[in-house]
Amino acid sequence: MKENKYSLFIDGEFVEGSTKEWFEVINPADESLVGLTAKATVEDVEAAVQAAKRAFDNGSWSRLSATKRAEVLLGMAEGMAARQRELANLMVEESGSTIHKATMEVILSINTLKYYADLIRTPYTYEAIVPNDDAFIYSYNFVQREPIGVCAGIVPWNFPLAVGFWKIAPGLAAGNTMVIKVPTEAPLVLMEIAKIAQDAGLPKGVLNIVAGAGRVVGEYLAAHPQVDKISFTGSTGVGKRILELSSASNLKIATLELGGKSANIILEDADLAVAIDGSLFATMLHSGQVCESGTRLLVPKSRYDEVIEGLVSRAKTIKVGDPSKEETGMGPIISKKQKEKIEEYIQIGIKEGAKRVLGEEALQGKVYEKGFWVPPTIFADVNNQMTIAREEIFGPVVSVIPYKSEAEAIAIANDSIYGLAGGVWSKDQRRAVEVAKRMHTGTIWVNSYHLLNPIAPFGGYKQSGLGRELGIQGLLAYTQSKHIHVDLENDGGSRYRWMLP
Numbered sequence: 001m002k003e004n005k006y007s008l009f010i011d012g013e014f015v016e017g018s019t020k021e022w023f024e025v026i027n028p029a030d031e032s033l034v035g036l037t038a039k040a041t042v043e044d045v046e047a048a049v050q051a052a053k054r055a056f057d058n059g060s061w062s063r064l065s066a067t068k069r070a071e072v073l074l075g076m077a078e079g080m081a082a083r084q085r086e087l088a089n090l091m092v093e094e095s096g097s098t099i100h101k102a103t104m105e106v107i108l109s110i111n112t113l114k115y116y117a118d119l120i121r122t123p124y125t126y127e128a129i130v131p132n133d134d135a136f137i138y139s140y141n142f143v144q145r146e147p148i149g150v151c152a153g154i155v156p157w158n159f160p161l162a163v164g165f166w167k168i169a170p171g172l173a174a175g176n177t178m179v180i181k182v183p184t185e186a187p188l189v190l191m192e193i194a195k196i197a198q199d200a201g202l203p204k205g206v207l208n209i210v211a212g213a214g215r216v217v218g219e220y221l222a223a224h225p226q227v228d229k230i231s232f233t234g235s236t237g238v239g240k241r242i243l244e245l246s247s248a249s250n251l252k253i254a255t256l257e258l259g260g261k262s263a264n265i266i267l268e269d270a271d272l273a274v275a276i277d278g279s280l281f282a283t284m285l286h287s288g289q290v291c292e293s294g295t296r297l298l299v300p301k302s303r304y305d306e307v308i309e310g311l312v313s314r315a316k317t318i319k320v321g322d323p324s325k326e327e328t329g330m331g332p333i334i335s336k337k338q339k340e341k342i343e344e345y346i347q348i349g350i351k352e353g354a355k356r357v358l359g360e361e362a363l364q365g366k367v368y369e370k371g372f373w374v375p376p377t378i379f380a381d382v383n384n385q386m387t388i389a390r391e392e393i394f395g396p397v398v399s400v401i402p403y404k405s406e407a408e409a410i411a412i413a414n415d416s417i418y419g420l421a422g423g424v425w426s427k428d429q430r431r432a433v434e435v436a437k438r439m440h441t442g443t444i445w446v447n448s449y450h451l452l453n454p455i456a457p458f459g460g461y462k463q464s465g466l467g468r469e470l471g472i473q474g475l476l477a478y479t480q481s482k483h484i485h486v487d488l489e490n491d492g493g494s495r496y497r498w499m500l501p
């Protein structure tokens with residue numbers, strides 16, 4: 001067990017935390033103990049913020065050249081690549097990710113580091129602007145992009161590594177220092193990163209990693225007057241609380257990546273074999289515990305029966321079980337609490353008149369005796385006013401909604417408080433893109449789903465979020481711009497003689 005005891009990482013050191021209390025991390029597939037993590041108190045978080053502030057102010061990172069910062073980020077990427085399998089296995093154990101999803105996540109995280117290391121070596125930090133007014137013609141103006149300061153990141157359990165790196169990679173690349181709060185359910189993989197960062201030569205205090213209760217650690221960071229920016233990924237309810245605390249304290253800049261109830265539209269001309277498999281991938285990946293899951297599947301009435309039949313027969317082929325096995329398609333649910341929440345939604349769906357066409361039979365076998373399991377569940381005959389079409393379930397449950405016309409499909413898709421993602425399936429790509437343009441969401445996949453690339457921004461419309469991560473926007477979100485005006489006449493005074501004759 002000793003090697004699976006994880007300390008907090010503050011000011012370049014692994015520390016036990018002020019109360020020396022530890023919490024258990026449980027494998028959701030069999031309820032075994034994966035490891036112990038030190039539980040941070042507000043005193044520990046304060047120490048982490050102060051370490052990040054000192055590190056920012058001393059310039060060991062914030063004033064380092066972009067090329068040198070990029071070298072360290074690439075060193076971290078190399079360190080992660082060398083331990084790819086180990087990191088993926090740890091995520092399988094602590095979060096129930098299948099080995100495929102966990103491996104994809106490590107690769108996405110490495111690519112995010114590499115992308116930002118490349119981006120800061122291009123002159124994004126500098127922008128010349130040309131005066132367009134005679135009064136300013138003899139001046140030279142430029143905009144400098146500067147780091148913001150101490151940035152906090154709050155990370156959820158479903159993609160602990162990738163979401164962590166959507167914050168750490170651009171945040172560090174831009175020259176900020178950081179305090180990351182890891183999720184209590186799956187804290188270990190990001191805590192491993194502390195060692196990798198240290199080995200890559202990240203100066204002390206630049207990256208601090210703490211674990212602890214959201215209400216204590218997360219709220220303390222959100223309300224802290226010396227935290228200059230907060231980036232939160234999690235539920236919409238907690239996101240609203242973060243925004244309240246962050247603006248009331250010091251008007252800190254906030255990026256919020258929140259929940260979703262994404263619509264996935266199969267158009268009449270779609271290749272159903274492709275669309276059905278793609279729509280199951282859209283909802284069952286990571287047992288549906290993915291923010292952008294296509295949980296409202298919109299199907300034309302003319303092809304409805306075919307689609308339902310296809311979904312049921314293909315979903316039955318998903319192997320649910322031990323997430324460490326290569327052949328497993330779907331693993332467990334993160335916790336007993338989350339499993340019970342999903343089951344409650346399933347009962348609500350039945351009560352409100354939706355027809356459960358798959359998922360009634362409990363999973364049978366030794367592997368399901370322990371751990372937290374919910375079978376792939378399909379509801380037919382859902383209408384968009386039902387609770388299971390309006391609220392985020394965060395489980396392997398898809399609500400199939402029939403529609404009569406393309407216009408009706410778009411109206412249903414947009415009738416949601418959320419706007420995170422969506423999908424469109426059609427043989428006619430031009431038509432699919434026209435539909436995509438009319439959907440009010442931040443990401444749409446045409447004839448695919450869940451494919452993420454560090455070059456493209458990710459984030460939500462409406463109550464799915466504020467701001468963007470990834471892409472150039474994701475880097476700029478960790479900078480603030482400063483306009484510098486240099487008077488070329490070396491005689492600025494001549495311009496205000498009217499006041500000081």
Ligand SMILES: NC(=O)c1ccc[n+]([C@@H]2O[C@H](COP(=O)([O-])OP(=O)(O)OC[C@H]3O[C@@H](n4cnc5c(N)ncnc54)[C@H](O)[C@@H]3O)[C@@H](O)[C@H]2O)c1
Binds near residue numbers: 212219
């Ligand atoms: N848009 C995205 O990119 C994205 C990505 C992943 C997850 N999510 C969303 O996250 C939710 C599932 O994750 P979850 O259950 O971990 O969400 P959550 O909001 O309960 O927790 C997210 C993180 O916030 C912390 N937290 C909890 N309460 C807090 C509080 N009062 N103040 C500060 N921090 C607090 C948690 O400890 C955790 O680290 C879903 O709604 C999902 O859609 C969104």
Ligand SMILES: C[N+](C)(C)CC=O
Binds near residue numbers: 291458
């Ligand atoms: C966007 N992503 C996949 C990293 C996390 C969503 O839950």
